Amino acid sequence: MGFLKEEDKEYLRNEFKKNLKREVELLHFTDKNDNSDYLQSSKALLEELVELNDYLTLTVKDCSDKAELEAEGLLMCPSTKIKSSRKGFINFYGIPAGYEFSGFVEDIIDMGSDNLPLPDDVVLALSKIDEPIDIKVFITSACPYCVKAVRTAHLFSLANDNIKASMIDAYGFSDLAREHNVSSVPHIVVNDKVSFIGALPEKEFLSKIMESIE
Amino acid sequence: MQFTLKRKSEEASSEGVKSHFEAAIIGAGPAGLTAAIYLGRSKIDAVIFEKMVPGGYIVSTDWIENYPGFPDGISGEELGELFEKQSSKFGVRTENVEVTGVNFKARPMIVETMDGSYTASAIIVATGTKSKKLGVPGEEELIGKGISLCATCDAPFFEGEDIVVVGAGNSGIQESLYLSKFARSIRIIEFLDHPTAERILLDRIKEIGKIELLLSHRVTRFIGDDRLTQVEVEKRDFNQKRVLDVKGAFIYVGLVPNTGFLKGSIDMDKEGFIKTNQELKSSKEGVFAAGDVRITPLRQVATAIGDGALAAFKVRQYLEGR
Structure with a gap:
């Protein structure tokens, strides 16, 4: 079955x-x-x-x-x-x-399409990023809020391929989760430098990425 | 292993961009989804906005036993899925987008979202609530570092650890039962001198040896640098403080309404819950409120469902009477 x-x-x-x-x-x-x-x-x-x-x-x-x-x-x-x-x-x-x-x-x-459901101003700001960005989104499968954070990270990657975005099952990769001090999800880590909790709206998520660049 | 599939409504799948609707529902929890079923079956051209996953607050609830029709109980996730599945059949369009503002003075009224503006002749606000925080020192800094507001999301991180749950209402006790599958010990801290949860839940925690109730106590401080290590509690009246060594804290001390986006455009109480009359009308013509977001003596799935049905019925009458 x-x-x-x-x-x-x-x-x-x-x-x-x-x-x-x-x-x-x-x-x-x-x-x-x-x-x-x-x-x-x-x-x-x-x-x-x-x-x-x-x-x-x-x-x-x-x-x-x-x-x-x-x-x-x-x-x-x-x-x-x-x-x-x-x-x-x-x-x-x-x-x-x-x-x-x-x-x-x-x-x-x-x-498989040309969809990019992000606000125009966010797309514009993302398009200006010219250095590599790595986004890790730690989740658990029972977390109803995590999918929003994962989707946002993945859409950001579609807007600018300097951005790499991965969902990480925090339970399956517990060592890495511990290394990043994960105890609540979604827990997002940008460039192993800036981390935050929660499915933030796109603009706030973007500001965390900009923080990692500064 | 479960795979949850969020569906777009049939209407949304077939239509392109559309921005005016007879009715708009803000929030796809039990109240909003019930309203969608009733409006859809009345063939009212309606849209429902949801920023997260459909189902509302219940999707982070481990187990629900007091909603009729499920004699053995049902997980909040599954119940939310069933609500969505049923509501998507009746043609109300779903927009997975956050509502950021409203203009209830304009006619038709305006709903601002992250993806642009929509207009509607009638609106049901059903945005529900979120967990209330305690507002004590250390809390903000340690949320996500040992303090959690979602047991179903975060319980696996506390396998074999000593934890506290703050609040002995239905949510606190129910989620403690779930957390007991993971934690080594749980102390439930309750400010009142008695727990307010249903008796059946309290009987169950007695059966699980590792859960202890600390009544007449309040949390005064969360302690830890990069990670929660201790919780300071105070016994009421005696002013005695002591420190508990813990790795986790889950907070269930009440609810705050999701009404920030309304920016005071309708009458609310000082906490932000919406004032309605018996017909669920708010202070603004054409705007109704349903479910946990309004001032109501009981916030349960069963009461939200009733609200959703009544609000939709009143919207229909309102639209017909204009």
């Missing part, structure tokens, strides 16, 4: 059909020797998703392939990066489960 209900699949088929204009690759790094539910579920979900539209493809690579990970700008495994000919770095460390799943679907649609 799959993870997605038939009615959800139907809904997603329609959404993908209506919105996708280009190929989108889900690049999934996993430990192929690990048969845990966590990793198997992640891969199975992605397989189900790409079945829903011809524009979607899944590439599965092994965590041991460090050179590939590095080439993709990734630090850890498991991860799923959403790629297309559109610029932007949209990545998920861990499974986009719970509330994150909706954001994952929206990210796929954005990568």
